[in-house]
Amino acid sequence: MLWYYVDLSWRSFKRTPLVSALMVIAIAIGIGITMTTLSVYHMMSADPIPSKSEQLFALQLQTMDEGEGWFTKDDIPYQLTFKDAQRLMTDAKGDAQAAMVRTGFAVHLGDESNAPKLMDARATGRDFFSMFNAQFIHGGPWSQSDEDNAVNKVVLERSLSEELFGETNPVGKTVFLDKFLFEVVGVIEPVTEHTKYYDLNNGSFKRPERVFYPFSLVKELEIGTWGNSNGWKREMVTTFKQRLDSEIVWIQYWVQLDSPESKANYEQYLKGYIQEQQKIGRFARKEPKYSLRDVNQWMEYNEVVSEDNKILVLLSFMFLAVCLANILGLLLAKFMRRAPEVGVRRALGASKTQVFFQHLVEVGLLGLFGGLLGILLAQLCLWGVRESYSYYSALAKMDFLMLASAPIIAIVACILAGLLPAWQVCRTNPAYYLKTQ
Amino acid sequence: MIKMNNINKVYQTEMVQTHALRDFNLEVEQGEFIAVTGPSGSGKTTFLNIAGMLEPFSSGTYELDGIDVGKLNDNQRADLRNQKIGFIFQGFNLIPDLNLYENVEVPLRYRGIKSAERRKRIERCLELVGLGARAKHLPQQLSGGQQQRVAIARALAGEPRFLLADEPTGNLDSLMARQVMEILEEINREGATIVMVTHDPELARRAPRNIQVVDGQLADFSLYQGAPNKEQTAGDIAARAAEA
Known part of the structure; x- marks a missing residue:
C-alpha cells in the first residue's frame, strides 16, 4: 500500500501545486536555518579524535x-x-x-x-x-x-x-x-x-x-x-x-x-x-589537586561549545516549529477539503488507519522534499557563514551525518505537524460527505 | 443476509434529540432485490448508512451474514464492508483525479488484491457496464449515466454479496435511469442482494420486494391490505395509503 499512498500523494501535490510548493518552501526554510546552526554546533561539539579520545588526557596540576x-x-x-x-x-x-x-x-x-x-x-x-x-x-x-x-x-x-x-x-x-x-x-x-x-x-x-x-x-x-x-x-x-x-x-x-x-x-x-x-x-x-581529562571532557571543561551556540540551535528549532505551525494550518485546510473523497474511500473499504497512514505518507513526502530543498538552503547559508567569518571556515560544513539527518528531521517534523490534520480527516463521518458531495 | 432487530438511531445535539430510526426491524434474504421508498427525511438514507456500516446505530442488533456488526471495531467494519458490500450513490462519488480504471480499482486496493487479479476484475467490470474502451478517461469526460455505470463497475469489482444503492438514478434522465436499472437487475439475477433507496415509483415497481420507511420505521403494510407481501410495490402501497 505504501507505493499506492505515494502515488496518491504525488497526485495530491499536482492537484494543488501552489499550496504544496508553499509548504515545501516553508519546511525548506525551517530546515535550512535549523541545519545551518545544527551543523555548526555538530562540528563544534564533535569528538575530534573518536578512535583515541578516551585515551588522551590533558593534565592539570594545582x-x-x-x-x-x-x-x-x-x-x-x-x-x-x-x-x-x-x-x-x-x-x-x-x-x-x-x-x-x-x-x-x-x-x-x-x-x-x-x-x-x-x-x-x-x-x-x-x-x-x-x-x-x-x-x-x-x-x-x-x-x-x-x-x-x-x-x-x-x-x-x-x-x-x-x-x-x-x-x-x-x-x-x-x-x-x-x-x-x-x-x-x-x-x-x-x-x-x-x-x-x-x-x-x-x-x-x-x-x-x-x-x-x-x-x-x-x-x-x-x-x-x-x-x-x-x-x-x-x-x-x-x-x-x-x-x-x-x-x-x-x-x-x-x-x-x-x-x-x-x-x-x-x-x-x-x-x-x-x-x-x-x-x-x-x-x-x-x-x-590534579586533573586528567580526556579529550571530550577537556572540550566541555573549556566550554568549546558556548551557551550562545546552544541558544542559537534552540532558537532555530523554534523557528522550525513556527514554520511547522503554518504548515499544520495549510495541511488542515487541504486535508479537510478532501473529506468527501475520504468518505468515498471509507465507504469502499478503507479503514481509518489506512486513511490516516495515507495522509501521513503525504506529509512525510512533503517533509522529504522540504528536507532536500532545506539541505540546499543550508549549504547556501553555510557558504555565507564561511565567506563572512574565516573563524568558521572549518566549522560551517555539513558532514554526512548532518546531510542524512536533514531529511529525517524534516520528515519527522512534518509527520508531527501532520498528525492532527491526518487524524481529523480520518475521523470524519463518511456518510455525511457521501450525501452532500 | 441482513437481520436488523430494534435498531434505533438517535442524533443528539445540545438542544434536540432526533430519532432517525425507531425500533427498525428488517430481514433480507440472500439474492433479494429490495426497493426502499419513503418521504424525504423518513430515515431511508440513515438505514442505508447503517446497513453499510458507515454510521453506528444507537441501539438494537444488526447481523450481516451472521456477523454481529455491533461488536466490530472500526477496522473490522471497514474490512467487512470492503469484503461484502458495494455502494452506488446518487452523486456517483467518483474520485475526480483518478481515471475510470483507477476509480474501479479503489476497493480492490484496500482489499490487498494482487495487480494481475485487479486488472482482470476491473476490465471485466468496465466491459460489463459498456465502458471497457474508456478506462483511461477521467470521470469529468463522461456523461452522468456513464459515470453512474462506472460507479456500478466499482461496486461490482469487489464481487460484493450485498449492493447498497442510494437513489442510483436520481441524477439521471429516464433513458439513462432505465439503463442503470437494467444493469442492477442483471446483477441481481446473477445472485447479488440489492437494497435500493429510490423516490421513483416506476423503479420501485420493478423491484420484486418493496419496503417503505416512514418516520424512521418500516411502514406497517397490514394497514393497507393484509400482511406484507413480497409482491407489493411501492406504487401499490402508495395507492392504498391514499385510499386509507
Whole structure:
C-alpha cells in the first residue's frame, strides 16, 4: 500500500501545486536555518579524535599555595609550569606524552625565492604525532636522540611544505625559523580538521600550526611563547632562565593512557610527584589537586561549545516549529477539503488507519522534499557563514551525518505537524460527505 | 443476509434529540432485490448508512451474514464492508483525479488484491457496464449515466454479496435511469442482494420486494391490505395509503 499512498500523494501535490510548493518552501526554510546552526554546533561539539579520545588526557596540576585561587571551575590552572612539564616528560610514565607550547617564527629558506612568512609553530615532544594521529606524507617525527639533544629538526604541514618546496619531498632539506636553520624530517597532513583541541587557549577553532619542532629546543634556543602565560606568585622574572624556573604556567601537557591500569598507575605517579614537590616547598596546600581529562571532557571543561551556540540551535528549532505551525494550518485546510473523497474511500473499504497512514505518507513526502530543498538552503547559508567569518571556515560544513539527518528531521517534523490534520480527516463521518458531495 | 432487530438511531445535539430510526426491524434474504421508498427525511438514507456500516446505530442488533456488526471495531467494519458490500450513490462519488480504471480499482486496493487479479476484475467490470474502451478517461469526460455505470463497475469489482444503492438514478434522465436499472437487475439475477433507496415509483415497481420507511420505521403494510407481501410495490402501497 505504501507505493499506492505515494502515488496518491504525488497526485495530491499536482492537484494543488501552489499550496504544496508553499509548504515545501516553508519546511525548506525551517530546515535550512535549523541545519545551518545544527551543523555548526555538530562540528563544534564533535569528538575530534573518536578512535583515541578516551585515551588522551590533558593534565592539570594545582601548583598554587594554600589560599591562592584560579579562574577555572575547579581552581586548577589550565596549563603547567615549564619545570613540571620538563620533569614529567623526563619521567615519561605515560604510554606516550607530549608537553607543548605555541610559539612562532618567520619561516623562510634563507634565499630570495620566498618572502619570510610569520607563522605559528608548536614546540612539542615526538610522541605528539602518534598521540594525535598525525598522518605523515613524507618522513617521520624526529628521533628520541634529537629530542634529548635539542637538535634543530622540524616537521612541516603539507601546505607549508608545498609553499616552500613545491611538490618535491623536502625531507633532508633545510628551512629557517627566524635565524635558526632546521632540517625537515617529515611532512604531515593537518593534525585536526576543525577543533584545535590540544590547545584551546587561543581560540578553539583556529587552524593547527604548520610547523612542529622538539620541545627541548624551547630551553636551548630560548624560544618564548605565543600563547598564554599566567602566574600567581610574586617572583622576579627578567631572564628566560628565571621564566623556566618560575611558577608561571604556559605549557600544555597531554598524556596517553591506554588502559584503566595505566591511568591508575599514572595517577599514583602524580601523587608521588606532588608529595615530592611539596617537600621542596611547592604545591603548598593541604590537598593539592590534579586533573586528567580526556579529550571530550577537556572540550566541555573549556566550554568549546558556548551557551550562545546552544541558544542559537534552540532558537532555530523554534523557528522550525513556527514554520511547522503554518504548515499544520495549510495541511488542515487541504486535508479537510478532501473529506468527501475520504468518505468515498471509507465507504469502499478503507479503514481509518489506512486513511490516516495515507495522509501521513503525504506529509512525510512533503517533509522529504522540504528536507532536500532545506539541505540546499543550508549549504547556501553555510557558504555565507564561511565567506563572512574565516573563524568558521572549518566549522560551517555539513558532514554526512548532518546531510542524512536533514531529511529525517524534516520528515519527522512534518509527520508531527501532520498528525492532527491526518487524524481529523480520518475521523470524519463518511456518510455525511457521501450525501452532500 | 441482513437481520436488523430494534435498531434505533438517535442524533443528539445540545438542544434536540432526533430519532432517525425507531425500533427498525428488517430481514433480507440472500439474492433479494429490495426497493426502499419513503418521504424525504423518513430515515431511508440513515438505514442505508447503517446497513453499510458507515454510521453506528444507537441501539438494537444488526447481523450481516451472521456477523454481529455491533461488536466490530472500526477496522473490522471497514474490512467487512470492503469484503461484502458495494455502494452506488446518487452523486456517483467518483474520485475526480483518478481515471475510470483507477476509480474501479479503489476497493480492490484496500482489499490487498494482487495487480494481475485487479486488472482482470476491473476490465471485466468496465466491459460489463459498456465502458471497457474508456478506462483511461477521467470521470469529468463522461456523461452522468456513464459515470453512474462506472460507479456500478466499482461496486461490482469487489464481487460484493450485498449492493447498497442510494437513489442510483436520481441524477439521471429516464433513458439513462432505465439503463442503470437494467444493469442492477442483471446483477441481481446473477445472485447479488440489492437494497435500493429510490423516490421513483416506476423503479420501485420493478423491484420484486418493496419496503417503505416512514418516520424512521418500516411502514406497517397490514394497514393497507393484509400482511406484507413480497409482491407489493411501492406504487401499490402508495395507492392504498391514499385510499386509507
